[in-house]
Amino acid sequence: MRVGHRQTLHETAHGSMENTKWVVEASSTVELLGRRFAGRDGGGPQLCNMVCSQLGRHAHIDFCRTDPSHSCQGPDWEHSDEIVYPQPNRTKDWISHALYWARTGFKDPYSREEQTEFSKCDAHCAGPEHQEAGAQSSYCTLPLFHPPHPQNWSAASGMGYVSADGHSFECADPALSRPAYHVIFVLDRSGSMECRDRTPLFGTPVTSQITNHHNNRYGAVLSSLFQFWTSRAAGITTSSSRRDSYSIILFNHEAQVVLENDFISDPNTLLSYLLNTLVHGLTSFDTALTATRALMESHWSSERSPVVIFLSDGQDSVSDEVVDDLARRAIALGKPLSLHTISFGTETNTASLRSMARIADDIGRNAPRDAVTRAVTSTYSNAISTIQLAETFLDIAESLRNPRASLIRS
Numbered sequence: 140m141r142v143g144h145r146q147t148l149h150e151t152a153h154g155s156m157e158n159t160k161w162v163v164e165a166s167s168t169v170e171l172l173g174r175r176f177a178g179r180d181g182g183g184p185q186l187c188n189m190v191c192s193q194l195g196r197h198a199h200i201d202f203c204r205t206d207p208s209h210s211c212q213g214p215d216w217e218h219s220d221e222i223v224y225p226q227p228n229r230t231k232d233w234i235s236h237a238l239y240w241a242r243t244g245f246k247d248p249y250s251r252e253e254q255t256e257f258s259k260c261d262a263h264c265a266g267p268e269h270q271e272a273g274a275q276s277s278y279c280t281l282p283l284f285h286p287p288h289p290q291n292w293s294a295a296s297g298m299g300y301v302s303a304d305g306h307s308f309e310c311a312d313p314a315l316s317r318p319a320y321h322v323i324f325v326l327d328r329s330g331s332m333e334c335r336d337r338t339p340l341f342g343t344p345v346t347s348q349i350t351n352h353h354n355n356r357y358g359a360v361l362s363s364l365f366q367f368w369t370s371r372a373a374g375i376t377t378s379s380s381r382r383d384s385y386s387i388i389l390f391n392h393e394a395q396v397v398l399e400n401d402f403i404s405d406p407n408t409l410l411s412y413l414l415n416t417l418v419h420g421l422t423s424f425d426t427a428l429t430a431t432r433a434l435m436e437s438h439w440s441s442e443r444s445p446v447v448i449f450l451s452d453g454q455d456s457v458s459d460e461v462v463d464d465l466a467r468r469a470i471a472l473g474k475p476l477s478l479h480t481i482s483f484g485t486e487t488n489t490a491s492l493r494s495m496a497r498i499a500d501d502i503g504r505n506a507p508r509d510a511v512t513r514a515v516t517s518t519y520s521n522a523i524s525t526i527q528l529a530e531t532f533l534d535i536a537e538s539l540r541n542p543r544a545s546l547i548r549s
Contacts, residue, residue, distance in 0.1 A: 156182035156190070159546040162200045162223050162231075169194075169544035179224050182546040188248040190546065191236060196261040198283060199239035200545040203230040217284045225549045233543060235283050260285060262306045262538040266313035279306040279538065306538040319382040321400065321443040324364060325431055326413070327451035327483075329391040329422040332357040334452070337483050340366065345410060352414045356483045360450045361413055363481075367448075368406035384443060386434055387412065391420030394430035400438040422455040424491060432465045436472070444474045444515070449495065452484025457491040459498060466502040475506035478517040486521075493519045 159182035163169050168177045171193045174184070182190075191197065203218060205211035207230075211218035215238040219231050236257035240247040247254060260279035263269065269277050281288060287305025300312035332355060339349040339362035349358045349365075371383070387398040387409075397412050398404070404412075427449070435445050447465075462478075469476035478499035480492035496519040503515035 156185045156187050156546055158182075158548055159185075160225055160549040161544060162547050163544040164221065164542035167542035167544075169542070176544070185546065191249055191257060192253060194544065196256060196259055196278060196283075197236065198233040198261070198543050198545065199236060200231050200543075200547050201234050201239065201242065202226070203232045205232075212284075214282070214284060225547065231547075233284075233545075258283060260306060261543070262302075262304075262540045264302075264308045264310055264313065265539045266310065266316070269310075277308050277310040280309060281307050302538045304538055308538075319443045320446045321384045321386065321435070321438060321440065322446045322448065323386045323388065323431055323434060325388045325390065325427050325447060325449045326357075326360055326364075327391070327422065327427075328357060328389045328416050328418050328420075329454070330419050331422065331452050331454045331484070332360070332418050334484075336485070345407075349410075349414070353416075353418065355418070356452055357416070357418045359483050361410060364413075364450070365406055365410050368409055372406055382443075384438070384440075385409065386438065388427060388430055388434065389413070389416060390423065390427035390430065392423045392426065393420070394423075394426050396430065396434060399434065422451075424451070424455045424457040424495070425461045428457070428461045428465055428495075432468055435465075435469065435476075439472050441473055444477065445469050446477045446479070448479050448481065449492070450481045450483060451492065453482050453488035453490070453492045454484060455491060457495055459494070462495050462498045463502070466499045470502070470506050475503040475508075475515040476517070477503060477515050480517075480519045482519070482521045489519070489521075495519075 161169070161176045161178055161180045161182060163176070163178045166178065168175050170176075171185075171190070198217070200219070200223075203211055205218070211230075211232065215235040216232045217234075219233055221231075223231065234242075236249075236254065237247070249257070260281045260283050262279040264277040266277070268274060279285075285305075288301050288307045290301050290305075298311065299307065299309045300314075301307050335355050337356045337359040338354055339346050339358040343362065343365065345365050346362070349361050352358070353361060371381070381402060384400045384402050385398060385404065386396070386400055389395045389397055398409070401409075431447055431449075435447075439445075466476045466478070476499055478496060480496045482489050482492050496517045499517035503517055506515065
């Protein structure tokens with residue numbers, strides 16, 4: 140165009156992006172037209188009027204322009220805390236396609252239809268029907284940098300849901316298609332659980348409440364369970380109420396059923412059942428597992444698979460026959476057992492917990508199943524990993540998003 144033209148935006152002949160570098164979230168990679176790029180790779184092979192079409196729904200990256208003393212968040216940008224090249228000492232923002240081109244001063248070379256698509260959120264549904272080869276993704280219907288959508292939303296068509304992390308989708312809620320469980324929590328309250336080498340997680344809403352009652356291994360168990368329950372509760376929306384039932388057994392040399400087949404108690408209520416427990420006595424894993432079998436049988440449902448979470452410091456032996464009977468009884472009733480043993484003690488006392496998980500896992504993996512049923516697994520882990528219990532085997536319905544990738548001038 141002539142110098143001094145009246146048109147607000149410049150027009151140009153677009154070419155190669157030779158002076159740019161790729162930025163990819165989480166040290167990941169991006170694949171375009173069969174070629175894979177990582178962070179700091181050159182952008183020379185890309186054309187600025189084509190790369191956005193290849194990315195689909197996307198965000199661009201730019202150096203942050205907000206005063207450090209102010210909050211950096213807006214309808215067209217999202218601050219990134221990740222340290223990335225080039226100039227890793229400078230903070231950066233993910234910005235919308237429209238804002239990127241407005242900042243360049245040049246006319247957006249993409250069609251109106253593409254610009255509309257680029258303005259929308261890049262999160263997509265985690266439902267298994269969308270993950271199969273050749274399947275079409277179901278994307279969030281909201282703008283790119285939207286706040287979490289209210290959980291009480293429902294589509295006018297009756298088809299749609301809001302994920303646990305606040306994205307809106309017009310497809311079936313994957314949480315409704317996952318199996319339901321009867322989760323039996325079996326907690327060690329024997330005298331050795333008074334040891335203070337493990338204590339409640341720091342900085343949670345219930346840390347002081349638990350610490351005031353049990354600043355010890357038993358308190359660490361309660362803290363981890365509360366994290367489990369709140370993680371599960373976060374995955375429940377109006378479109379997917381809690382379908383899992385909870386039962387709780389406390390044991391030392393005896394077993395006490397505290398809660399049976401509960402569907403309604405919230406995390407704080409569940410915690411209240413356990414705070415005033417007297418921690419004392421000897422330990423009998425066999426007694427605890429015998430009580431677990433009886434509880435499983437009395438509340439058996441063909442609609443729910445049995446899951447046992449066994450939390451202890453491991454200071455006892457166990458009869459292989461008792462574990463074997465529990466696992467095989469579940470199969471005889473119609474569904475294999477998933478047993479997860481968690482150690483809250485020293486590594487030298489884990490043999491029994493490991494053995495329990497191994498026996499149950501062998502039986503579960505070899506149980507008869509139809510073509511659509513996954514093999515059931517049982518695991519042993521230590522207390523450090525218990526925060527991830529809900530995500531490990533109960534499939535919280537959150538959205539998925541591919542790592543963001545963009546080119547920036549180097």
